[in-house]
Amino acid sequence: MNTLIFRTVAPYISALMVLFSIFVLLRGHNEPGGGFIGGLIAASAIAIYGIAYGVRAVRQAIYIHPNVLAGVGLVMAALAGFASFFAGKPFLTGLWYLPTVSGVKLPISNVLVFDVGVYFVVVGSVAAIALSLEESD
Amino acid sequence: MEIILAVVVGIFFAGGIYLMLSARLVRILLGVAIFGNAVNLLIFTGGRLVEAAPPVIGRAEGAAQVANPLPQALILTAIVISFSIFAFLLVLAFRAYQSLDTDDVDEMRLAEPPLNKPPLHY
Amino acid sequence: MATIFINILLSLAWAAITGSFSFINLLFGFVLGGLSLTLIRAQLDSMNHFRRFFGSVRLALTFLIELIKSSVNVALIVLSPGRTLRPAIIAYPLDVTTPAEITLLANLITLTPGTLSMDVSDDNKTLYVHAIDAPNPDEIIADIKHSFEGQIRRVFHP
Amino acid sequence: MSGQLFLTGALIVTFLVLSLAFVLIVIRIVKGPSLSDRILALDLLIAVAIGYIAAFGISTGYSIYVDIAIALGLVGFLSTIALARFVLSRRTKSDDEDTTGEGVKADV
Amino acid sequence: MPPFPADLMLYASLLPFAAAFIAPWLVGRMGHNAGWVLAGVPALLFVLFAAFLPGVAAGTVTTYGIDWAPGLSVRYAHLIDGLSLTFALLITGIGTLIVIYAGGYLKGYAHQGRFMMFLLLFMGAMLGLVIADDLITLFVFYELTSITSFLLIGFDHKREAARRAAVQALVITGGGGLALLAGLILMRVVSGETSVSGLLAMPDVLRDGPAYTAIALLIMLAAFTKSAQVPFHSWLPNAMEAPTPVSAYLHSATMVKAGVFVLMRFSPNLGDTALWSIMLTGFGGATFLTGVILGIRQTDLKQILAYTTVASLGLLVMLTGVGTDYAIAGAVLYLVAHALFKGGLFMVAGAIDHETGTRDVRVLGGLLGKMPVTFVAAFLACLSMAGLPPFIGFVAKEVLYNGVYEAAWLPTIVSLIGNTLMFTIACVLLMPFFAKPGALPKSPHEAPPSLWLGPIVLSVIGLFSALFLGSTLSAVVLPMANAVAGGPVDTNIHLWPAGLKPPVVLTLITVGSGVALFFVYGRVRDGIAGLLTAIGWGPDKGFDQAVRGLVGASWRVTNFVQPGHMKLYVSVVFLAVALALWLPPIFGGFPSLGGTGALAAPYHFAVLAIAVAGVIIVIVSKSRIVAIVSLGIQGTMVALIFMLYGAPDLSFTQFMVETLSVVILALVMTRLDLDAVDHRPRPVAMKDAAVAIACGAGFSLMLLSIVQIPFNNTLSEFFLTYAYDIAHGKNVVNVILVDFRALDTLGEIAVVMGAGIAILALIRLRARVSA
Amino acid sequence: MSDLFLYLTGILCMIGAFFVLVAAIGILKLDDLYMRMHAASKAGTLGSGVLLVALAVFAGESDVVLRAIAAFVFFLLTAPVSAHLLARAAYTIGYKPCDATHMDALADREQMAPKSH
Amino acid sequence: MMYISTIIGALGLFLSTGTVLAAQTASEAAGGAAADQAAAETVPGATATVDPLLTVATPLAAWLAALPIALPLLGAGLTLVLRNLPRWQAPMALIVLGLTALTAVGLSAVVEATGPIMMAMGNWTPPFGIVIAVDSLGALLVLVTSLVGLIGIGYARLDVGDEGVKYGFYSFYLLLICGVNGAFSTGDIFNLYVWFEVFLISSFGLMILGGTNIQLDGAVKYGVLNLIATTVFLIAVGATYGATGTLNMADLQRVLADNDAAPLLTIAALFVLAFAMKAAAFPLHFWLPASYHTPKVIVSAIFAGLLTKVGVYSLMRIVVMLFGADGAVYMPLIVILGVLTAVLGAMGALAQVDLKRLAAFLVVSGIGVMMIGIGLGTQQGLTGAIVYTVHSILVMTGLFLILGMCDRLSQGGSLLQAGGLYSARGFAAALFLVFGFSTAGLPPFSGFWPKFILVEASLAVEGSIAILGVLGIIISGFITTIVIGRAWALVFLTPQPAGAPAVSAEPVNPAVIILAGFVVGLGLFPAFVVDPAINGAAGLLNPSAYVTEVLGGR
């Protein structure tokens, strides 16, 4: 939509939303949120950007095809599940590494990678849907 | 409370199904959306309703009851799935309308044209 | 430079939503903000404007006051029976020139009493404003010039 | 009157008022008359929902709902944008406008 | 006993299949001469089977086998007794001659290799059928004979008549096969036995069992279709579309006797009842008469032979039904005799066709001098067919007259009429050699040896088997008759009758009236032809009518159950949903509706009411935008409901999804010039509403009855307990999604990913097509 | 928590609800779309904003306060944009202001060519 | 530039995202522990005594249960990631499915040797997490699915153009196999629903992959009706959870065994309805003949082979094994519907002119036969249904492929077009006959054995329902024989009309030959399938081994 006001605001709202989506993703394990919701928010951000500047601009902005992003997410999630193979545990078993760095417990786990995979899948696919609809004129 | 929600769920179902029974693509899709919401509410209610604390540990100190998290997770999965399917059907409807030139599903007879009589020779 | 400024703003926003202004969190917010900005990098070049933080704060305060005034105004209009309104769509001649300034002005106009931005002319010289009760359009133009446009100019061109 | 009691009463009032607002918005959606009116009403509905969420957070004491409000604030306008686009698109396809019976002029 | 392990035959009997698969290759290399090589297989088998003769003559019954499907109690097993051995010898012996004959006959034809393959496949199937001990093995080979017959009849595939005949044979014998399957399985179920030998060991188990009538009728149906009994006979004359070797082998000597074989095989278990006697005698007699009457009406040599084959099969069935020792001995003798003379005659007919280019008896003539060797074969075979001494056909007729005469008068009359006409037809079959020739398409010469070898051998065997009747009886006939009778038969059979006993009188009458009839043959033939034309209907036409009827009915039914109208599809589905929701409580009791918790706070009502309002507005809205906006309302309210009951994640997701739904709806609707007006006429809308309300109310009812049940919260308690301790997450819903039930989520993102690419494909592929 | 905050929360709630109601009444009562938009974009925004502030006051924890304010700010960022787009779209396709509108500068614009969108 | 460095920085932090969470974690650790303590006290005793995590080591064999799902899933993602390498797609799919088939072979071997095996996803003690639990039935079907999937790849090359590859054919295909394998091996009813959706969405994608109008038309009906079916299934799952509080199949089996709560009968009815619809049983079969003939041949073939079977399988697993007595109420109905489906499906085939539609109706007819076996509810009936399922997967895939192959060789797509393949391409024609006769249940092909088992199973049961079952099987078999015979005569035997394009010399695709080999092999050596099927049926009727494997002694 070719309006000055919208075009001026849209990129910043998009950036803000992506930021918010990452926040929602990362803290989802402890508060409402997670990969799905984060992904949906990020996809909304991309949709807004797309509506303002067109599909081509979005494609340039995200480097890779959104469907590929979704594929990456799925592979990530699946590989996160396979990680437990090396720990002698069943598929999709959560593995936690909890180092304490300067008094702060850092939870590192394949579960987080899994959730990030979810996030990518949702972002990629929903964005792909919105973009392909947007450009289907 | 469950009685009221059960009635609401019933109305959702009835509305969604009534729309899906129309032969028009747009109405069918609207029906699908409502139908999906009805299902989610049904599962939600079936997992029992409590006006309760959200199932977030550490946020519910002192709460008498914590909401049942499992149906929530199931519904979350179902919502995302049905959204995906809904999106696909929506685009499919759009494409079908463009290509088949009708939104009346009863007039979509390309895949199932009136059946020719099968041959009787050998 | 402007990009870093926006990045810092985003970092602050991150701290706000995560609820922690600890250094490490601000740093993390900065990185994530940078990541978000890479998405919209194509639009960043036109943003070399925000110069003055204090101007912004002052603008924000003005704005909040105007928002409350405008809401009360709406309440009065809506709740008082028999009041005759004289709406108008006014062409507001813009002094500010850059898209960011115009946008900010337009949004502020929308949120403040009796006015609503509708469109910007193709040459970015005129803002079309709907006024809910404008017996005298010039008064409204002068009002906007006085309250917001000047402040915006001061924020962007110190 | 203790503060808690006052707050409880205030919240009841708040919820009732918000519910009334919902109803009024729905009436506007039913009445229309134009697409834009209805989109405006939906936009407001989401705004009211944000308020409702805030009030609910207060009444239950669970502040985590505020995040939903953040999300709604950000994405709520996405639907308005999309619908505004939809409104605009109808201009280019004026030959077979809505046959809604509500009158072409009213329903633009 | 044979000088080799008996169970060698398990594999040896499969040799024809192996030969079948090398046949195309061999024919490709050797041309029509491959027949001589391939004939080695049946010849070898003949020899191997012949090794069993002494033992069988001595009354030994040999069974051997291996497990095939042990879990189903199915074995691949053989039973060598008089019945199976006689059949096996006929199949391999005549088979040898036929393979040789086919090599000569098919010289120059297309697809010779394929033909040989089918023929050998058939041979293997037929052999497997007759020597099968296991009931299911028997069925498998029985069906294989139908399949191979189908392939062989349709061999001349360019002719519609051949294609029709093939399908007809498949339908009729295939249908009978299904009856056989049911009958055999019923035998297994009733008796607990899985083998023929097992059944023979307890002959009364079926007869006294609960399902005797059903079993008997099913077996009869199978046999009647396979052996071309009235009214299923018409496929057999039509099967003459097949090349002559096929007619000779399958449709006279062997396959068509599979039905008779089955009747004989189970005669000890199923026979000796009124049902058995009446049905077999009745259908067999009717077939016998129909066959000869229709046979005498024909002018095509092969057709004449075909109808007399039908008649002979009728006679065999009738004799099996009569079931006395003499009748059974007569049946056995006649079966052997018929295989010999009819097989030969078919080959003769083929040779004549091959040399003259026609098979029309009204045209053929004067071949006596041109084809002397063929004549000798034909002459000997016709004498046997006519039942004249000293041929095996004569012995058979004497014994069967003896059998029917001592049993009842009706079969006697039938036999007399039938044999008389058979005699006349045998005379007619010799006319091509004696009559004045008409205009023949080709000028005939003696056929090559491959074409006359078979008939000569068979005819001569027909002669010698009578001349050495004692050996024939002891080696072949009596062991088989014993097997059929289920015990030693008490007969006294000689080539030359001792005195003027009733059978001899009947023979004299037969010959006398047969000769007399031959002199008025032309008028009789035309008279029958006229009569049949006047009737104008026969089972063959009936077959067409049945198939047309079935196809037409299928067409109408399919139009009804799959009409192409999606509205109907959806309606039926939801009607089914309504029934699924209402019938169980109607029959199983409604839940009581007490104790479903407290009422909600009033502000909950507003949310619910507006959600409902949203649905209603969607339904009544006349424009799509109102509908979409109202959908947004409804979805938003659902999100609020989730929030009210402690589900922030759900509420969050629902808001997002709702927004995105509205966005994509708007994006699509932008391009879709459609309104949401309900086009349904009022009555239709009322019906739909009734279905919808029934479903909705049904779901409410189910939900209410679910919430009555005390809830088992174990799972959620577990999640709440361990989410933080072990899974290190406080948001239990998210922990469920990414840990407790991560597999769901993995599947779910697969769905999301799939939707993304599917939608892209939907949109892009269109762009390409329309460009 | 001190009663003061409870009272303040209650009052803010009611104020917020009041403005929300004003907005709702406004969109029902005012004459044309553009006038209704005034009600929605101002009173609606403020109403919900005040409710968020009430939440911040009530919660008192810094993270909640910050998030509530963030929500308000984000909402302020987006609300005028959607109002602008909707008004512009409506006008572009020919939604005329009500008869009381005594001045229409957009109509006077020489060329009202449809903008590409 | 600066933003590149920020990305690198972000990646570094990405691995330690805990920073944000750290503060909260530290500050709330004490409170969290207290909450845990409180929660633990409210937990019923039963839970408290259970170890939350399985303490036994995960045997390597358990991975055999998970890999037939996980490998194709991973493959689907990888093919999508590498979508810009179109030439690598087919080899990738081949490798992935080859590995899948290998693991499936191993899985079957292990299950046949040692009984059901289970893998608890996430190591959570069942019934709390999701389990993959594979018994003989599951292993057999996973094996056949994986094999058919692998074989199908061989044909896909012929059928899927560059366009199809570009728009995700192989991703959809792998996802489909993943979904079907998932459905066959999961031990959790909600997870079963998820796998239903996985193969549903991939079937949507496959169905429209040609972009033709007829595909769109078919897809609309396929899409909407299948959506209804899976949604009804979801409702039933949700209702089951509401009524019993559990989702694990083994747990449900125990819970439902002595539970006569009022709604269970209704829930069972919904399951029956949903699965009957997925299986395309009359009168809910509409979607199948409306759509199966429209997509590319390989797609039709895989659909015909696999999709309906999941409905049949679920009917066995859920209604027979889990619902027991509540499910038994519906068994006569299932037989009746089965008979109608079998006969009407065959009649539908007889009424067709188009060969692919004809084959689609034959799929429906076969479903009826399986339902008869299920409805009998006896060991033998279920054995027959399972064997028929395997047979049907092989033969229906093959039938569609050979029809597609024949259509490629000479235009003979309908009964009105003589293809003349009998004289020109005898081998191809013979393959048609193999699949056709096997469909009709004639020996010595795979279709004979289940028909035999089912007739015997019906006759072994007292009562008129059983007689009906026999009639259904026999009449449908009879009509199917007519259908095949007519198609053979009209399309294959009849020479091509003058002026028709010459018959192609293209070799018959190996996939078809291999499938025909299976069809004949299964006819000659039935024990390979019959024995696992017997075990599978026994497991359905007496699932104690399954339940013990999943739940241990709990």
Ligand code: NA
């Ligand atoms: Na929705």
Ligand code: NA
């Ligand atoms: Na999930």
